Amino acid sequence: MSTLNTLFRERIGIPVHEKITFDSLGPILEKTAKTFPFENLCIIGCNTGAITKENLMNKMLVRNEGGLCYELNSLLYFFLAESGFDVSLCRGVTYNNETQDWTAIGRTHVTILLKHMENTYLIDTGFGGNLPLVPVPLTGETVTSNNGEFRIKKEILF
Template sequence: MSSVEMHVETYLSRIGFAGPAEPSLEVLRSVHTRHLMSVPFENLTVHSGGRIQLDPPLLYDKIVNQRRGGFCCENNGLFCWLLAELGFQVTLLSGQVKGTTGRYGPPFDHLILMVSLDGHRWLCDVGFGTAGFRVPLSLETSGPQEQGHRVYRIRRDTGMCCLEWQREENKGPDGDWTDIYKFSLEPRRLEDFDEMCRYHQSSPCSLFFCKSLCTVLKPGGRLTYIGHKLSTTTFPSEEAGGVLETTTRDLEDEEIPGVLAEMFGVVLNSPLIPKDETITPPPVMY
């Protein structure tokens, strides 16, 4: 993906992965989960005076050296490079997220990965957020795939694949399925996402322009910052009584840098302007 050298061991140390890193399903699952639990899904560059560029060396410096996070094109773009360096056969794919407005985003709205390993294809995504899956999902089945307290499936529909899930309170054979995003299996290049990368930094139809956010997976839950709020989610478990619980507290402007540093490991070079505005529905139906 780039002629610039990647320091694989430094990257693996950044995500807390230790051990042999041969291209196996066990390693793929491990680095996927470790990435989600170490690298935040965040757009704080957009709200602190910077611009996001999809140049692999810049992504490496930001996420590995500066210990920041990023949105889908950044996290998955860099993760693709890591997987390729480890010897995996990996393909960039274009997805369209079904957002809070109820509409799908434009093509190249979301960058995801497909890994082919021993004749089996796996969907990988370390750049999504709250509805994301912890370990890769099989692309060889349309049946339910359970991951702890959540269930996912990949439904085929007129040449597209649709990632769906059952929310925690709606699991089971009779539960309803909710769309997360749709995607095709056509191979893409990182530069194909440049236009949408700019869109997400400037459009009132984009979550990333309308809200300053940072979220990271934790053992047994998730931490999420948006605007002036910090939410702590505890996933259902026997110890937690089998119920998804979320607590939220308000933040003052002066608290936010400390919360980001302490809770997410994120230290910004420029002052953050917190933002939490309503997203405008896209004018076009996709």
């Protein structure tokens, strides 16, 4: 097992030898959300670095810091890939349910797409308190977690 995988498991409280399955992703996402703060302290302090596996490990697994979507989801991406999942990083636009509109700053969000048994799911741990905490299928099916109901809706923006 890699150092990243071991440190990630230690940080969120998963035994090192526990097999990670699709069915265990919900609890893993919830533990990840409760463990890694969504924060921009490095940006405020003008102390940013390149988004590399090594830098993410040092920041979030050694120094026990949090981060923004591109850090949190990238770290989770590496963990899931090393755990045998078919994952890719994806960028997108976020939706503000209160204003019923897409954010004006464009495709600035980074998330994860996971393929499992011929279906694709959105996996996200980098959106503050508005996290699904479970894999969200791209089929439009509504899923429920402790944070509410979530679904993917296809829309053409541009």
